Amino acid sequence: MAMAGRYHPRLVEAAMALNDNALHVAEPLLKQHLKDDPFDVAAMRMLAELAGRIGRYRDSEALLRRAIELSPAFTAARANLALVLYRLNRPGEAIDELERVVAEDPDNPGHANLQAAAFGRIGDFDGAIALYDRVLKDAPNQPRVWMTYGHILKTVGRQQDGIAAYRRALALMPALGEAWWSLANLKTVKFDDADIAAMESALADPEISDEDRFHLDFALGKAFEDRRQAEAAFRHYEAGNALRRTKLVYEADETERFVDRSIALFTPGFLAERAGQGCDAPDPIFILGMPRAGSTLIEQILSSHSLVEGTSELPDIPALARRDQNYPEGMADFPPEKLRALGEEYLKRTRIQRRTDRPFFIDKLPNNWAHLPFIHLILPKAKIIDARRHPLGCCFSNFKQHFARGQAFSYALEDMGRYYRDYVRLMAYVDRVLPGRVHRVIYEDMVDHTEREVRRLLDYCGLEFEPACLAFHETERAVRTASSEQVRQPIFREGTEAWKPFDAWLDPLKSALGDVLDAYPAAPAAL
Numbered sequence: 001m002a003m004a005g006r007y008h009p010r011l012v013e014a015a016m017a018l019n020d021n022a023l024h025v026a027e028p029l030l031k032q033h034l035k036d037d038p039f040d041v042a043a044m045r046m047l048a049e050l051a052g053r054i055g056r057y058r059d060s061e062a063l064l065r066r067a068i069e070l071s072p073a074f075t076a077a078r079a080n081l082a083l084v085l086y087r088l089n090r091p092g093e094a095i096d097e098l099e100r101v102v103a104e105d106p107d108n109p110g111h112a113n114l115q116a117a118a119f120g121r122i123g124d125f126d127g128a129i130a131l132y133d134r135v136l137k138d139a140p141n142q143p144r145v146w147m148t149y150g151h152i153l154k155t156v157g158r159q160q161d162g163i164a165a166y167r168r169a170l171a172l173m174p175a176l177g178e179a180w181w182s183l184a185n186l187k188t189v190k191f192d193d194a195d196i197a198a199m200e201s202a203l204a205d206p207e208i209s210d211e212d213r214f215h216l217d218f219a220l221g222k223a224f225e226d227r228r229q230a231e232a233a234f235r236h237y238e239a240g241n242a243l244r245r246t247k248l249v250y251e252a253d254e255t256e257r258f259v260d261r262s263i264a265l266f267t268p269g270f271l272a273e274r275a276g277q278g279c280d281a282p283d284p285i286f287i288l289g290m291p292r293a294g295s296t297l298i299e300q301i302l303s304s305h306s307l308v309e310g311t312s313e314l315p316d317i318p319a320l321a322r323r324d325q326n327y328p329e330g331m332a333d334f335p336p337e338k339l340r341a342l343g344e345e346y347l348k349r350t351r352i353q354r355r356t357d358r359p360f361f362i363d364k365l366p367n368n369w370a371h372l373p374f375i376h377l378i379l380p381k382a383k384i385i386d387a388r389r390h391p392l393g394c395c396f397s398n399f400k401q402h403f404a405r406g407q408a409f410s411y412a413l414e415d416m417g418r419y420y421r422d423y424v425r426l427m428a429y430v431d432r433v434l435p436g437r438v439h440r441v442i443y444e445d446m447v448d449h450t451e452r453e454v455r456r457l458l459d460y461c462g463l464e465f466e467p468a469c470l471a472f473h474e475t476e477r478a479v480r481t482a483s484s485e486q487v488r489q490p491i492f493r494e495g496t497e498a499w500k501p502f503d504a505w506l507d508p509l510k511s512a513l514g515d516v517l518d519a520y521p522a523a524p525a526a527l
Contacts, residue, residue, distance in 0.1 A: 008033065011043060023050055041067040045077045052084055060084045075104045083114060089315045091121035092352045109139045117148065122352050123311065125156045143173035150182060163189065175202035177215030181402055184222035191223040199223070214243040218402040225400070230501040237400045238505075241411040250408035252418040258328075258370065259422045265328050266373040268433045274377055277336040279343025284350075284382040285360055285461060286317075286375060288368040289427075290420060291407055292397035293389035294443035297472075299364045301454055302461065304468040304475040311353040313365040316346055320378075321371045328374065343378040360461070367406070369423050372430055376437060383461050386427055389443035389496075391420055391517050395509055396499035417512025424516050428523035442521045444496055 010033050017026035030047040034040060048063035064081040067074055079101045085094040098115045105111060116131035132149040136142065150165035163186070169179040180199055183189045191199075202208060203216045217240030224233035285302065287295045303310030320342055324330040334342075354361060366387070368375065375382060389397075395417060398410040409419040430438060439460040446453045454469050468475065499506070510517060515524040 008037075008040075011040075011046070014043075014046060018046060018050065021053075023053060026050055039070055041071045041074055041077065044070075045074070045080060048077075048080060048084070052080075052087070057084050057088050061088065073104075075101055079105070079108075079111060079114075082111075082118075086114060086118050086121070089121075089319065091118040094118045095122070109135050109142070109145075113145055113148070116152075120152050120155070123355060125152055128152050129156070141172060143169040143176055143179070146172070147176065147179045147182060150179070154182075154186065159186065159188070162186070170198075174198055175205065175208050175212055175216075177202070177208070177212035177219070180219040181215040184219040185402075190226055191219075196220065196223050210243055210247070214240040215402060216240075217243070218400070221400055225498075225501075228501070233400075234502055234505050240402065241399060244402065245411040248408040248411065250411075250415060252409070252415050255370075255409070255419055255422050259426045262328050262370075262373060262426060263429050265332065266429075266433070270332070271373070271376070271433060274336075274339065276380065278339040278378045278380045279341075279347065280381050281343065281347055281379065282381040282383075283347060283360055284379055285362045285385065286368055286382060287362060287364040287366075287385045287387055288372065289366055289387040290369075290389065290394050290398070290423060291366045291403070291410070292401060293366070293387045293394050294441065294446060295364045295366055295387040297443075297446065298385060298387055298441055298457065299362050300472045300475060301457065301469050302362060302463075304472045305458070305463055305466050306468075307358050307360055307463060308461075309354060309356045309358040309361040311350070311361055311363060314350055314353060314363045315365065316349045317363070317365065317368050317371050317375060320346060320349075321374045331374070331377065334377075339378050346378065369427065372426065372438070376430075376434065384438045385457070385460070386438050386440045387443065388440055388521065391417075391513050391520055392499045392503075392506060392509065393496055394443075395420055395513075396502060396506065399509075413506065413509040414512045417509045417514075421513055421516045424523050425527050428527050431523075444521075447496060 010029050014026045014029040014033070017023070017029065026046070027050055030043055030050065033043045034047065037043070044063045044067040048060040048067070051057070051060040051063065061081065061084050064077050064084060067077040068081065071077070078097055082094045082097040082101060085091070085097065095115065095118045098111060098118065102111050102115065112131050112135045116128040116135065119125070119128035119131065129149075129152055132145070132152065135145060136149060139145075146165050146169035150162045150169065153159075153162035153165055163183065166179045166183050169176055173179070180195075180202075184191070199216050199220050203213065203220070208216075217236045221233045221236035221240060224230075224236060285308065287298050287302075289295060299310050302308045321327055350361070350363065360383075369386070372384065375384060388394075395413070398407070398416055399413060401410065403410065409415045427438065427440075439457065441453060441457060451470060455465055458465055458469065516527070518524075
């Protein structure tokens with residue numbers, strides 16, 4: 001179990017291959033080495049790193065845990081395990097491992113940086129900010145750490161401090177595309193001529209990374225849109241989306257087939273047979289639908305109520321649903337106790353996000369629409385709110401938005417139109433088989449008739465009206481999504497018209513939407 005094998009010629013060759021990202025060379029070398037010496041923890045750590053690079057995080061976790069079991073003082077492996085747990089959306093476990101890592105290796109700023117990010121993931125923003133303050137005081141010349149610090153400051157509403165952090169990052173690394181996009185993504189920063197010149201200069205450099213390039217295109221799109229130069233803005237949005245799309249695997253046909261399979265499985269009889277099963281806790285309020293459809297606004301309104309706590313876009317429903325390899329069809333074999341256990345596990349997993357003793361909490365992951373029947377079956381008393389916005393306004397808002405992760409459908413207009421159509425199709429089916437189960441908020445109605453819609457929303461949730469729900473922009477709370485600054489302002493109608501200057505370039509989107517566009521806000525009868 002000692003690490004004497006770290007200098008074995010085969011391990012040296014594997015390390016060189018890893019350094020060159022030649023994973024196809026490194027993997028057989030490491031597997032053969034571990035076959036010959038199954039207790040070499042250095043080789044385990046290297047194979048775990050390889051697994052992590054290709055997204056096989058569970059394999060990576062298993063290897064690292066075995067290495068630590070054999071060599072508890074192997075701090076580097078424990079640090080790797082903390083990173084893997086963070087990437088698996090298990091930040092609480094990552095923090096536990098990092099406490100020991102930091103105690104054993106206190107002078108490594110990378111550990112504190114990951115610790116701060118994990119604190120942010122569980123909503124402990126004060127802890128995250130304190131750590132970033134310490135890290136940047138000791139090692140200030142870290143542009144990416146300044147940028148991440150800016151993200152946290154933005155989340156807690158310290159906008160000017162966040163802008164200063166992003167600007168500090170850019171002073172250290174002027175071509176850091178994500179920092180430019182982070183400024184643009186505040187939606188309140190207007191770039192001046194010098195900013196645009198700096199971004200265009202960075203974009204003209206053939207040596208910049210693809211990641212910097214597409215972030216710069218998204219940021220320049222926003223800069224030109226603010227100047228009402230629609231064609232220049234669209235060309236940058238188009239270029240940024242096209243490049244980002246090459247980095248993602250997304251098949252619109254798979255989404256369509258998944259919705260088909262869900263509709264085939266969750267028949268009225270299937271749902272009636274399981275009525276009353278699941279966990280009967282009424283705590284969760286799910287806000288779902290398309291991204292950029294007003295879910296953060298609804299969350300801010302509801303979390304302004306004295307009985308409701310806002311959290312964020314929680315990853316737990318998709319993680320629980322897709323744990324079964326035969327999802328959704330496998331749910332046909334779930335006994336009542338399994339449905340109840342899944343609901344209880346959801347509540348246990350999300351408890352780490354709770355910061356108050358308010359009885360209700362919000363999960364606003366938009367993509368949960370695809371798992372709506374699953375939610376209904378495991379948490380039959382949860383409230384479910386569908387945030388819906390005009391298809392062109394919603395989809396174009398997604399097209400000009402670069403998401404930190406996920407939403408792979410949003411980087412091509414045709415993909416987006418098909419995704420919106422499938423979302424409407426499943427929601428329309430649920431409306432037919434479970435009438436009244438879902439409360440729909442039409443974004444444009446919320447803008448035009450705010451008090452009426454807020455009262456309807458509260459009635460559905462079984463909550464008494466409170467004036468604070470109409471003054472939602474005054475509520476002080478952390479907001480972790482792209483709308484973080486918009487929901488700190490009163491409602492305005494300007495956003496509902498933002499797609500119109502770009503109408504001439506939206507034909508692929510309109511074709512994919514089909515009659516869903518014409519029927520809005522209703523669903524087509526034949527859907």
